[in-house]
Amino acid sequence: MRLRIYYPVLATAALIVALHLVLASADATYYMTQVTMSAYYALVVIGLCLLMGYAGQASLGHAGFFAIGGYTSAVLTTFNLTPYSKTPLIAQCQSLGLTMQWKDLYGAEILSFTPWVAFGAALLLTGLIALVIGASVIRLKGHYLAMATLGFGLIVYRIALGTPVLGRADGVSNVPPFHLLGSLQVNGRAPFRVQNYYIAWIVVLIAMVLALNLVHSRVGRALRSIHENEEAAHSLGVNTYRYKLAVFILSAIFAAIGGVLLTHYNGSIGPSEATVMKSVRYVAIVAVGGMANLWGAMVMGILLNFLSLRGVFGSYDDTVFGGILIVMMLFAPQGLLRVPRLRALTARLSRRSHA
Amino acid sequence: MNLPQVVQYGLSGVTVGSIYAIVAIGFNIIYSCTGIINFAQGEFLIVGAMTAISLSHFVPLPVAIAGAVLLTTLLGGLIEIVFIRPVKNASVLRLIVITIGLSIVIREAMLHLWDETVRSLPYFTGTAVSTVTILGAHVSLQVFWVLGVSAVIVTALTLFFRFTLTGRAMRACADDRMAARLCGINDRRMVTLSFMLSAGIGALAGCVISPVTQTQYDMGAPLAIKGFTVAIIGGLGNSMGAVAAGLFLGLLEALVTSQSSAYKEAVSIVVLLLILVLRPSGLFARSDVSALRTA
Numbered sequence: 001m002r003l004r005i006y007y008p009v010l011a012t013a014a015l016i017v018a019l020h021l022v023l024a025s026a027d028a029t030y031y032m033t034q035v036t037m038s039a040y041y042a043l044v045v046i047g048l049c050l051l052m053g054y055a056g057q058a059s060l061g062h063a064g065f066f067a068i069g070g071y072t073s074a075v076l077t078t079f080n081l082t083p084y085s086k087t088p089l090i091a092q093c094q095s096l097g098l099t100m101q102w103k104d105l106y107g108a109e110i111l112s113f114t115p116w117v118a119f120g121a122a123l124l125l126t127g128l129i130a131l132v133i134g135a136s137v138i139r140l141k142g143h144y145l146a147m148a149t150l151g152f153g154l155i156v157y158r159i160a161l162g163t164p165v166l167g168r169a170d171g172v173s174n175v176p177p178f179h180l181l182g183s184l185q186v187n188g189r190a191p192f193r194v195q196n197y198y199i200a201w202i203v204v205l206i207a208m209v210l211a212l213n214l215v216h217s218r219v220g221r222a223l224r225s226i227h228e229n230e231e232a233a234h235s236l237g238v239n240t241y242r243y244k245l246a247v248f249i250l251s252a253i254f255a256a257i258g259g260v261l262l263t264h265y266n267g268s269i270g271p272s273e274a275t276v277m278k279s280v281r282y283v284a285i286v287a288v289g290g291m292a293n294l295w296g297a298m299v300m301g302i303l304l305n306f307l308s309l310r311g312v313f314g315s316y317d318d319t320v321f322g323g324i325l326i327v328m329m330l331f332a333p334q335g336l337l338r339v340p341r342l343r344a345l346t347a348r349l350s351r352r353s354h355a
Numbered sequence: 356m357n358l359p360q361v362v363q364y365g366l367s368g369v370t371v372g373s374i375y376a377i378v379a380i381g382f383n384i385i386y387s388c389t390g391i392i393n394f395a396q397g398e399f400l401i402v403g404a405m406t407a408i409s410l411s412h413f414v415p416l417p418v419a420i421a422g423a424v425l426l427t428t429l430l431g432g433l434i435e436i437v438f439i440r441p442v443k444n445a446s447v448l449r450l451i452v453i454t455i456g457l458s459i460v461i462r463e464a465m466l467h468l469w470d471e472t473v474r475s476l477p478y479f480t481g482t483a484v485s486t487v488t489i490l491g492a493h494v495s496l497q498v499f500w501v502l503g504v505s506a507v508i509v510t511a512l513t514l515f516f517r518f519t520l521t522g523r524a525m526r527a528c529a530d531d532r533m534a535a536r537l538c539g540i541n542d543r544r545m546v547t548l549s550f551m552l553s554a555g556i557g558a559l560a561g562c563v564i565s566p567v568t569q570t571q572y573d574m575g576a577p578l579a580i581k582g583f584t585v586a587i588i589g590g591l592g593n594s595m596g597a598v599a600a601g602l603f604l605g606l607l608e609a610l611v612t613s614q615s616s617a618y619k620e621a622v623s624i625v626v627l628l629l630i631l632v633l634r635p636s637g638l639f640a641r642s643d644v645s646a647l648r649t650a
Contacts, residue, residue: 056448058448058451058452060455136628136632137628137631137632140631140635142447142448142451143391143392143447143448143451144587144631144635146392146448146451147392147580147583147587147627147631148627148628148631148632150580151580151624151627151628151631152628154580154624155621155624155625155628158620158621158624276576277459280455280459283452283455284456287452315467316463318459318462318463319459319460319463319464321459322455322456322457322458322459322460322462322463323456323460324456325452325453325455325456325459326438326453326456326457326460329442329445329449329450329452329453329456330438330441330442330453333445333449
């Protein structure tokens, strides 16, 4: 019974392999690059789906968390520690194996922290910031929360744009590949394309399993009760504040993981990742996916980001996502996969099959 | 800082502050009638200014501005009828998300209509360099237009809501929509009217500020954030509070700019976050206003 919720994971895994075979036979493996990037964006969407769809809390600042993760990792892995290598702290880090020596594109020797250290630091920092921000704003409701998270996102964008160490408008480039295990590495270069396609999907599927597990647990039921009626949930003994805060932090960390991995995959990150429009785009994707529908969020997260990255929408990119928001909220607030009429139809069909 | 500098920065603060106040009042009008925060409020200013700039090539300036205000007012009404009215029993969150979508679509439509060029209306009187000297500070004539028009808007709205039948009907809807309907007020029409009214005053504010700050397609969102900050500080639905808060934020920004212009943009956001966390009902909130809105 309980295992049933994981069947789609297996089906998705099969589809992923099938897609690989199709692309390989059509000699179109270059599509995998955008699929990989979309998968990392989908991580943000999955986290936001938990927060918006299940806990019912809107966030217009998730691009901020994505950027915090990405920038932290980018700076820690590119900042050259060579001038400081004699200081006790850095020497200690070196002897503990927290740093690595590598050559950048121009052949310059760089001593920096390893991606694993940067990854840990990025998640820790994101978690802390989410805790501080969340602890103060998560008590707010509806439009107050939306505006507060929007304000947070704007501040992150302004900081990225104004801080020299974050590269101002240019962002941070020349970010090294992320060596995971043995020869496995998050690397955007063509020879690593297939490997990274699978790495990204495995990360997404792990996130899905965790998220599914969460929503089908006691915590998930508590979250949905908060969404339905916060006062009622509170009066039944659900610590609404703590649950909302926990999901806020969790979704921020999902976004940060996406940010870190995509930054190492692309080899760079810029302030465009932190714009309000990006945050709105994630909200739009969760809305199309059906709010409280993790699979919908994941599928739409991959599909829409893929189309956008392929440039299908041209100069109407933002318009498409703005339009999606309006159309979905007007006609299908339950998401594309749950248009009311379709749902009534399936209900009738299943009734007939039972009879 | 010497006296002329104080006057200079003070007047520039009051000028932008009064525009923030008008944006905030636009938020308030729609919020009191519907409980919606209209994220597209900033776009109304830019649509108004852009339309006036285009019209001013063909007709005299006053006619162009009047035409732009009229067109934007109609746009506001159209938006309500097409996008807000059909949504029945919607959660406030759903309506807010719709207005976010609208603000993006309007902004992108402006990008395609008017491209990325920074434009501006001509100065209403004199030229960009004609000034009057007050206490040693050089003040542009447009500043008086901005202050004057803002004062007229606020006064006219106050009189409208207090003394006309329509204005009173709108207030009744804001207090209790069901009771207003029972009294024979067409509440749907009042909601449409609230969108038209805030679009219209937004467009007028966009026109008078255009010669000073200039106009570009994507300037609506920052204006909306600042207007919202002002609306929150003043207490949502409280128009006199919005005026006071607008002047406060404008002066604060001018003060920060006089020290370092790099942090100007961050000021209002920090103020917004602080106020949301510490006192979300606003500095001048009356208890009865917040009680009304929670219902």
